[in-house]
Amino acid sequence: MFRRLIALMVLMIVMLPPGVAAEPSALVIITHPGVELDSLNRETARAIFAMRQRTLPNGQSAHVFVLPDSNAIHERFAKEVLNVYPHQLRLAWDRAVFSGTGQAPNEVANESAMVDRVAATPGGIGYVDRSALNDRVRVVGVE
Amino acid sequence: MITLALGLVPGASASEIADTFQMHGFMSQALIVSDHNDFFGPSSEEGGSLEYTELGLNVSTRPSQNMLLAAQVLARKAGQGSSITDPELDYGVLDYQLLADGNRTMGIQTGRFKNPFGFYNLTRDIPSTRPGVLLPQSIYFDRTRSVGLSSDGLLLYEEERLSSGTLRFQAGVGKPRLNSDAEYTLMTAGKQPSLDGRTSWIGQVRYEHAGGRFIAALSAAWVNADLDTRMAGSGDFSFQPWILSLQYNREHWSLTAEYARRRLELDHFDRDGMNSNVTGESWYLQYTYRFLDNWQWLLRYDALISNRDDPSGRTYEAAGLGPAHSRFARDITTGLRWRISSGWLLEAEWHHVDGTGWLPLRDNLERDDTDRYWNMLLLQTSFLF
Structure with a gap:
């Protein structure tokens, strides 16, 4: 049965997708204006939104805001910007919260609440469609 | 605890x-x-068993930017030998x-931590993080769940971000929590021995x-304890499992496989018949398909062999x-x-099961x-907030 498992492993590796290049997105990561940060690499953005990293690269405590799982912007943000599926994020949060390794993100109802909360919270980080942007928040690029 | 840490x-x-x-x-509440x-109460009697109930409550806070304080209390009824009115500190x-910078995160957990073992041990009691009502029993035994569940000690973790993905290391040392479930399994001649965890x-x-498209993990543990029996005196209990875990994730489906080997060694007992060295083996292959949102x-196939030298159990029976x-x-x-x-x-x-190994x-x-x-048929409803 060990041989069967190795065969399965080989099969899984063969099926690995090539490094997925996400398409340019109209979605942007936003932060509180006091966060001095111009860009994040994708792995760090993923670690922050998956609640595995608690500080922003500038050392500030991160306060993560997300839209509900069923929100179309959330789904697109997960897939296009973070390159993960929404169900993986949900599982990561449940695992963090119930194992003592992290906290849950703050859920907001819609994009305007997202902008309001991020703008009002030092260390706040979230995401919106470019159309919902205003100058109360800072835009952070993803490398 | 929070005020203590604050100071x-x-x-x-x-x-x-x-x-x-x-x-x-x-x-959560199940009907079995x-x-x-x-399984978990008189499930084969008329009306089935309702003796599978889980309740958990946790609190957490971040007093400063790089610190997290978290604790969870868990009450669990799962058949004979457990009680919902006997809550325990699951982790603290x-x-x-x-x-924590752009390339890596490194940290340390002290206190009672959950052991990072296989894909599911960390949150094995949380219905929403399990693929089904029961975890594959060949690896995540419920009858000896306390072995390897959590430790009182110190855990170091480091996460390295590479261009292709993330590499995560965890290493812990501490005293394992061993409850009566493990002691019961080691019963000799109707007498339950006592197990006292040592440094493990x-x-x-x-x-x-690529963000978890493909996940591979290797976990290993070395759990040590003093085993005190009335019949054969006292000796050393040493449990050495390792698990290879693989998972492939797509948007609508996931394929998961884990393979485990477990060595259980009993040594230094006065009575030679008590000393033993047995290696068991388990594996499962699991497919989950997400549809209609x-x-x-x-769908899962899960296999367990208690002793690799006697896979059919015939020698044991003889x-x-x-x-x-x-x-x-x-x-x-x-x-x-x-x-x-x-x-x-x-x-x-x-579940359709051949054998009673777990x-x-x-x-x-x-x-x-x-x-x-x-x-066996299980129905479970659960609520999480």
Whole structure:
């Protein structure tokens, strides 16, 4: 049965997708204006939104805001910007919260609440469609 | 505990503690019906068993930017030998991130931490993080769940971000929590021995490719304890499992496989018959398919061999130790999960099992009366907030 498992492993590796290049997105990561940060690499953005990293690269405590799982912007943000599926994020949060390794993100109802909360919270980080942007928040690029 | 840590941490502020305070919890209730053999209560009797209930509540806060305080209380009824009115501290940690920059995160957990073992051990009691009502029993035994569940000690973790994915290392040292479930399994001549945990080790290396499309992990542990029996004196208990875990994730389906080897060594007992060295083996292959947004279908094959030198259990039976079928289990499982709302789950799951290798002993006191082939249906509803 060990041989069967190795065969399965080989099969899984063969099926690995090539490094997925996400398409340019109209979605942007936003932060509180006091966060001095111009860009994040994708792995760090993923670690922050998956609640595995608690500080922003500038050392500030991160306060993560997300839209509900069923929100179309959330789904697109997960897939296009973070390159993960929404169900993986949900599982990561449940695992963090119930194992003592992290906290849950703050859920907001819609994009305007997202902008309001991020703008009002030092260390706040979230995401919106470019159309919902205003100058109360800072835009952070993803490398 | 929070005020204690506060005093120790310069830079911790009361407003940060209040701003980042969170409370979460979960509860679940199952109905279990089996045709033969009892699982978590009298499931084979008319009406089935309702003796599978879980309740958990946790709090957490971040007093300063690199610190997390978190604790969870868990009450659990799962058949004979457990009680819902006997809650325990599931974990209670002070987590300090020494380093967090664009490329890596490094930290340390002290206190009672959950052991990072396989894919599911960390949150094995949380219905929404399990693929079904029951985890594959060949690896995540419920009858000896306390072995390897958590430790009182120190855990170091480091996460390295590479261009292709994330590499995560964890290594812990501490005293394992061993409860009466493990002692019961080691019973000799009707007498339950006592197990006292000694310094034990756990480690895991995990690689997540492209945001978790493909995940591979290797976990290993070395659990040590003093075993004190009335019949054979006292000696050393040493449990050395390792697990290879693989998972491939797509948007609508996941394929998961884990393979485990477990070595259990009993040594330095006065009576030589007590000293033993047995290696068991387990593996499962699991497919989950997510459809219609809120539904998930599960299909799994799960196999266990208690002793690699006696896979059929015939030698065991010939020695008069018990039925051969108690030394293996092959379980075909299929189930459905419906996420009614974001926190509310309804699940149904059917098992067809050949063997009783992981059947809880306390629910089946007459081992010779167990049936080799049996079926079990589980219905569970759970709520998480």
